[in-house]
Amino acid sequence: MGNEQVKSVKEEKTLCLCMIVKNESRIMERCLNATKSIVDFVSICDTGSTDNTPEIIENWCKENEIPGTVHHEPFQNFGYNRSLAVSLAQKTYPEADYLLILDADMILEVDPNFDKTSLTEDHYLTLQYDVHIKYWLTRLLKASLPWKSVGVTHEYWDIDRSKVGENYNTRVARLETLVVNDPGDGGSKADKFERDERLLLQGLSDPETTPDLHIRYLFYLAQTYFHLSQFEDSIKWYKKRVEAGGWVEEVFYSLLRIGFCYEQLANRAANKQHEVTEADEMENAKTQEEQYSALAIFYFQKAWEYRPTRAEPLYQLARMYRLKSQNNIALMYALQGKEIPFPKDDLLFVDYHVYDYLFDYEISISAFYIPHKKHLGAVSQKFLESKKEELPLHIANMVESNAKFY
Structure with a gap:
């Protein structure tokens, strides 16, 4: 004993x-x-x-x-x-x-x-x-x-x-x-990104910073500018991170985020068209919107090509094309993405909603507008209705609203 x-x-x-x-x-x-x-x-x-x-x-x-x-x-x-x-x-x-x-x-x-x-x-x-x-x-x-x-x-x-x-x-x-x-509601979060910007810029300029740490700082400085909505600066630093190579998950996420940044810039240009009165200013804003939108699509495609085991870029492409009412292309991307399983071995920033229900959400809308594919939309709509209690409120409300079309 x-x-x-x-x-x-x-x-x-x-x-x-x-x-x-x-x-x-x-x-x-x-x-x-x-x-x-x-x-x-x-x-x-x-x-x-x-x-x-x-x-x-x-x-x-x-x-x-x-x-x-x-x-x-x-x-x-x-x-x-x-x-x-x-x-x-x-x-x-x-x-x-x-x-x-x-x-x-x-x-x-x-x-x-x-x-x-x-x-x-x-x-x-x-x-x-x-x-x-x-x-x-x-x-x-x-x-x-x-x-x-x-x-x-x-x-x-x-x-x-x-x-x-x-x-x-x-x-x-x-x-x-x-x-x-991680609800992110801490008392020291009010100036988090301004503080991170200062610390990261100091770290990047420090001659004692190791090469690996320097690469890490590139990524998180890009992240910081993204959260500050400074999208041009964010793109600049994400591109530096991509050029540095190294950890594939971080490179992938940088490519994905560049796509997000360009989409945000496209949205700003679209909003500007409603704010200006001069014809040439409106035309310039429209051209900017088209260029930024094309770059967003390019980088989402590039992100998926770089790491095809991650479905987030395909979701973003499906969403973007659906918003453009290009439903055949949107459905193509959504169906492709839905085949990709949750990347359980990846460590970095997996958007779990994409793998859980967002492809079905896209399919339920895009397929409705394609007569010979509407049955696919009905299947996705039924799936979404079955788990409506688990969905974010804005998605659940849309699912309920869309039910009348099926």
Whole structure:
């Protein structure tokens, strides 16, 4: 019996929640509550809150009888501060086996089958999702290893090889039993993209930035300009990222986003036609709209040609041609895209709605206008009606409205 008890103790694993936070009083308790069932320790770095975020954390730990510490360290950049947070967690709770890395605006979803005793790898990727996309990120780190967060923002985790040797290969696995819901409603999001622009431009100009990190910064600077609706700048940096080569998923997504950018510029030109009064200005805006629209189509096609296992470009093409009332072409792209399964092995920004119902939505509309293909539309319409309760409200309303045509 004694030996069995020793074995059981050895197999038990403990988790320490490790975070950096600032002014998250509105949502801090929500994040903590979601982790309560699996964390054994809490170590959080506050980077300068002016609200009562630190007190909320300390009170929560006391109320739930979970050992917790709030450290106070000024913000420099995300890589520096996340690395520091991990180091402080390791020093404060050396008995922890793994560190759980979250942001305050994230909600951890714990599957009943999650088992701490089964954790053996150096780090684990967990699925993360928001209202549009799903992707995999490192969220669990083995606490005994010398981790560092690499990058000024949009950082990633790596081992400090000066402490373990250059030949050390980290062992990684996907963990299906923890999922991160990312509503993106954190207190530090108000100036997120302006802050990211500043940090990324500094990183790109830093002579010590490694070539791989430089390529990563190109991508995320393009992403930043996209979210700032600075589409010309976004196109410029996405094209630089494509030219740099490397990780195929990032190159694919850059091509896809270039298509989005050109479509947004086409929409701006279309709107301008209603704002100007001079005939030549209207004609120039119309020409711009046509040129940008053609470029959007070109880059969506290029994205699919580059990575034909991803269906998102085909959905965008189906949607664009349907909006142009070119229904035969729209249906062609939608039917082709519907054949592509969800890319479960891809890590980066998969638009899961495309694979779930959006092709059927396109087919239900485009096929209606093609007499000998209307039966395909009826099948898709029936499918959409069967899952109407699961659809976003605006799609569900359109499905209900379209039902009368079938």
